[in-house]
Structure formats: structure tokens, C-alpha cells
Amino acid sequence: MTTTTQIRLAAYPVGMPQDSDFETVTAELPALADGQVLLRTIYLSLDPYMRGRMSTAKSYAASLQLGDVIVGGTVCEVLDSRADEFATGDIVLAYTGWQTHAVAAAMQLRRLDPEQAPISTALGVLGMPGFTAYAGLLELGKPKPGETVVVAAAAGPVGSAVGQIARVKGARAVGIAGGPEKCRILLETYGFDAAVDHWSPTFAEDLAAATPDGIDVYFENVGGPVTEAVVKRLNLYARIPVCGLVAGYNATEKPTGPDQLPGFMQRILTLSLTVRGFIQSEFVPTHYESFQRDMSAWVRDGQVNYVEDVVDGLDQATEAFRGLLTGRNVGKLLVRVGDDPTPEARGQ
Structure with a gap:
């Protein structure tokens, strides 16, 4: 028998997840x-959607049950195989969650x-986050050359890819992120045309200055005050792909203040806005092959760059996950659960 160390859901979090x-x-x-393999986890992906799975609220995916292993994408090494498709030593993409070893079909x-x-x-960039950016922006945002694309949480793996794909398509990319360092990375590493710090007391004014011609596409990752400021800058026929609303993931009560919905609905009507929520999986059958071809080429020729934020040890996953929900990480957040045996990793 092989043992595995697992992190399981012990209680449904109220607000920020606690130990x-x-x-x-x-x-x-x-x-x-027969048809199964034994896997050793090398990398575990941490993503905002996991917070929704830790809730009993109705959503697009079933809630975790108490005692379940926390879900998550993984890169693993095959340790043993009873499947013709895989041999010992193969590296695979899996969905085995927060554990050191697993048996998978x-x-x-x-x-x-x-x-x-x-x-x-x-x-990251060649996986689910990159595909989310690719499909959401190109299928729903449909940026045209010369248009202005604004993306929230722009220093994250989805947002950074959105801005860079927008530039590949000839649009102007404006990123919104928290803090001067993330804004610097948007400009220097990802090549955004402008970066706006949502922590700044002059955020609304800074956003207006960065979008003198208004906003044609807003890729929504955050919600809250960021969205309130962006909505005021939207142009006629603007498109809003709604990917995430991380500002409210740990909310324990409804927002205070006046109801913003009537005003937003009025803007949808008067500006002929297109607002469309999406889950990346709906586009896999129609867009995944082109994504792999296009994104691989863009990364290879330097049109799309990426940053990885790697923490070591499965025991660091919970603290790293809390950091993800507060915007502490820069780039794609990964947990290195076990040694990476690939030649490139050994050469680092």
C-alpha cells in the first residue's frame, strides 16, 4: 500500500478560510x-474558484462535502501504471487536488x-488560467484593433494573459492591480499600455486618465468598487466577459449602501452593453485546440510572458491560499508538493 498526505475540508469557512x-x-x-495509474504530485495549482467549492451556496460546480480532499489541478509523475497509455516516469496533467499521491484513471x-x-x-499560461483568458477575451470580449481593453486583477495569471492577448490583437491594454509593484510588473514584464493601482486614493481619476477614449472591453475578475469605477467609463457597445468576482468571495453579508443594480441596468440599456458570465469549460470543445496552438506560439516568440509564484510544501497550501484571496501573490500561484524531475528544473 502507498500512503498519501491529504488536506481535507473540515468545516465550511465563514469569511476568510481559517486553519x-x-x-x-x-x-x-x-x-x-486496470486502466489506473499511481501519481506523485509535483505541482498543485491554487485558484480563486476553490473558495466557491468550500461553500454550500449554489454555484456552477458542486460543493465539497466535509471530509473531501480539496480540489485542484496538479502536475504529477507516474510512479506505477496499469494503463497502456502511460508508463512509469511520464509527466501528466491531472486533477487530484491537495494531496501528495493519488490513484487516477x-x-x-x-x-x-x-x-x-x-x-x-x-x-498556468498554457493551462486553465491561460485558456480562461483566451476564450473569454476572444469569444466574448472580441477586441478590435485600436479599442481599449481593461482587465481587473491584471497581475494574476488570467488577467496578465488577457492584457497580452489584447495587445496581440492590436488593442490597447489597461491593467488594474493592487500596489505600485504589481503595476510596475504590468508595464515592464507584461507590456501593458497603462497600469492603474486600485489602492490609490485617486483610483477613479487615474483610471479616467488611463482610458481617455473610454473602455470597449472590461474583463471582469473582481467586482466591488473596481467595477463601479470601470462602469462609468464604458463606451457604447462595450463588452463585459464576467470571469470572477473575487472581491465578494469571503463576504459574510450583503454590501451596505444604495442598491447599484438599477443604475447598472440603465447603463446596459442606454449603452447597449453585452454582459456575459462564463466558465472556461464551456469553450473547451470549440477553442482548446486553437488555444494550445496560439498560446504556445505566443509564449515561444515572447508576445506573452508569464510569472510564477511558487511556494514549497503541501503544508504551506492553506496560508498561500489565503494570500491568493487577498491578492498577495504575483503571477500564477503554485505549490511545489514534490521534486520536479524534469531537465529544465534541474538546470535552474
Whole structure:
């Protein structure tokens, strides 16, 4: 028998997740059946959607049950296989969650080629976050050359990709992020045309200065006061792909103050706005192949850059996750659960 260390949901968080909402256990894994493989986790992805899965509120995905292993995308090494498709030593993309080892069905895995790209990118720019940016922006935002695209949480893996794809398509990219350092990275690493600090007391004025011709596409990741300021800058026929609302993920009560919905609905009517929520999985059948082709080429030729924020050890996952929900990380947040055996990692 092989054992695995798992982090499970012990209680549904109220507000910001606390240590007491999680439990770490050691469990025995079952023997392999035909068509299954034994996996060792190398990288675990931490993403905002996980907070929604830790709630009983109705959403697009089922809630975790108490005692469940916390969900999450992983990059793993095959330690043993009873599936013809995979051999010991293969590196695969999986969805085995917050644990050190797992048994998984071969049909649920995708082989990665470490010679084509660092294996960690399968959880970031070449994985779900990159695909979210690609499909959401191009299918729903539909930026045209010369238009202004604004993206919130722009220093994160989705937002940074949105801005860079917008520039590839000839649009002007304006990023909103928290703090001067993140704004610097938007300009110097990701090549945004302008960066606006939402922590600044002059945020609304700074946003207006950065969008003199208004906003044609707003890629929504945050909600709250950021969105309130952006809505006032929207142009006729502006498009709003709604990807996330991280500002409210830990909310325990309704916002105070006047109801903003009537005013927003009025703007939708008078400006002929298109507002469309989406989950990236709906576009996989129609867009994933083109995403892999286009994004791989853009990364290879330097049109799209990426930053990874890597913490070491599964025991750091809960604290890192809290940091994610408060915007502490820069770039794609990963937990290095085990050693990365690929040649590029050994050469670092």
C-alpha cells in the first residue's frame, strides 16, 4: 500500500478560510486496477474558484462535502501504471487536488512534454488560467484593433494573459492591480499600455486618465468598487466577459449602501452593453485546440510572458491560499508538493 498526505475540508469557512477549516490526514491508497495509474504530485495549482467549492451556496460546480480532499489541478509523475497509455516516469496533467499521491484513471489524464515547455505552465499560461483568458477575451470580449481593453486583477495569471492577448490583437491594454509593484510588473514584464493601482486614493481619476477614449472591453475578475469605477467609463457597445468576482468571495453579508443594480441596468440599456458570465469549460470543445496552438506560439516568440509564484510544501497550501484571496501573490500561484524531475528544473 502507498500512503498519501491529504488536506481535507473540515468545516465550511465563514469569511476568510481559517486553519481550523482544514485537516491534514495520512490515508492509504487502493491497489491499482486496470486502466489506473499511481501519481506523485509535483505541482498543485491554487485558484480563486476553490473558495466557491468550500461553500454550500449554489454555484456552477458542486460543493465539497466535509471530509473531501480539496480540489485542484496538479502536475504529477507516474510512479506505477496499469494503463497502456502511460508508463512509469511520464509527466501528466491531472486533477487530484491537495494531496501528495493519488490513484487516477488514465482517461482523466493528459501527458505533458517537458521539452516543449516547463511542466508548471500546464497549470498556468498554457493551462486553465491561460485558456480562461483566451476564450473569454476572444469569444466574448472580441477586441478590435485600436479599442481599449481593461482587465481587473491584471497581475494574476488570467488577467496578465488577457492584457497580452489584447495587445496581440492590436488593442490597447489597461491593467488594474493592487500596489505600485504589481503595476510596475504590468508595464515592464507584461507590456501593458497603462497600469492603474486600485489602492490609490485617486483610483477613479487615474483610471479616467488611463482610458481617455473610454473602455470597449472590461474583463471582469473582481467586482466591488473596481467595477463601479470601470462602469462609468464604458463606451457604447462595450463588452463585459464576467470571469470572477473575487472581491465578494469571503463576504459574510450583503454590501451596505444604495442598491447599484438599477443604475447598472440603465447603463446596459442606454449603452447597449453585452454582459456575459462564463466558465472556461464551456469553450473547451470549440477553442482548446486553437488555444494550445496560439498560446504556445505566443509564449515561444515572447508576445506573452508569464510569472510564477511558487511556494514549497503541501503544508504551506492553506496560508498561500489565503494570500491568493487577498491578492498577495504575483503571477500564477503554485505549490511545489514534490521534486520536479524534469531537465529544465534541474538546470535552474
